[in-house]
Amino acid sequence: MPDTAPAPVLRADRPGSFPHGVLAERHPAIIRQVRELIPYDPERRRALDALLANCTEGVVEPLPADAHDLGDWQDWGLAEHIGRSWFDLPWLWSESYFYRRLLHAVGYFTPGPWQGIDPFRPAKLTELDAPQTDEELAALDALADRPADERSRALLHGSLWGNRADLGFRLSAEGAGTRAAAPALVADDSETLWSLLPPAAEGGTLCLVADNAGRELVPDLLLIADLLDRGRIARAVLHLKPHPYYVSDATTADVLDALRRLTAAPGTAAGYGRRLWSALTDGRLTLRAHPFSGGPLPYAEMPDDLRAEFAAATLTVVKGDLNYRRLVGDRRWPATTPFADLTAYFPGPVAALRTLKSEVVCGLDVGTEAALTAAEGERWRTAGTHALIQVKV
Known part of the structure; x- marks a missing residue:
């Protein structure tokens, strides 16, 4: 640390x-x-x-x-x-x-x-089979005609804001399903992220540490498919939970459910599903369920084999609120504490994509924190209405 x-x-x-x-x-x-x-x-x-x-x-x-x-x-x-x-x-x-x-x-x-x-499977399937999922998948048809960079940016933000589908969060957040989330980012290092994954890169590997299943996992898979399609990476490793965890955290079974949902959908979504299915069968997409992924410790205490995997990756993307807490340490850091300081231990480049649903946050500038607190008190930390993209190179 x-x-x-x-x-x-x-x-x-x-x-x-x-x-x-x-x-x-x-x-x-x-x-x-x-x-x-x-x-x-x-x-x-x-x-x-x-x-x-x-x-x-x-x-x-x-x-x-x-x-x-x-x-x-x-x-x-x-x-x-x-x-x-x-x-x-x-x-x-x-x-x-x-x-x-x-x-x-x-x-x-x-x-x-x-x-x-x-x-938790009934709740996960209810989420995945909701009409909103059909609407989100149908939106891919319009996105298909957009310029490649614009499409990639849209899929990145889809993966980011997909965290609002967190089922456990909804259980104790009254009205969370209907309250509109502010689209503003409190920190945005997306340009640095893209610089680490240039188009037509040679042999790059992405590790994506997944968070939730259902309607969040689908955009994570779409992002992986886009990165593979555009040659920004040659291989992706999707880190999942080894067993059901935190209500909606993604397991291998949830990946299969999401792929079936994609491949059965009409239009562009089915094409993404087929390409992801093919990537799994030929090894370009690999699933990993390390025991530590379901453990109670911060990533600063990760075992050596997991550390070696992340060290070998071109970029590790850490998704969601729980993984963010494990990445920076589950402490009440001053919000202006530099993200790079708290992730200096990480063995390679790492990016956090997260909507804010707990008190842990870092890497904000003084003005942003002051404006958020003036407008919302401390609620901005936990309401799921703000998000961040942070990168440590």
């Missing part, structure tokens, strides 16, 4: 704070949603009820001794957190472990009929 003095780690121990609201309100809402959308048997429903009581009023409990990932969680600090209130731990760790405990409650990892059943 840089010489920048560390800011306080975000925790959920202050009532009224955004992290406290996530643990006290969003997590119970997620448990209730899972109970309503999937007809789990009595054993699973009792386990979900127990998790609801535990995560709001209890303390962190250990994983079963035979859990397949117990070693990972021990490496990630489980022992030091057992017996403590969820609200007293680092917020990122509490959130991540909540989803691990939810998967345990529904039997996701346990041999039996519920093994491998994504508890």
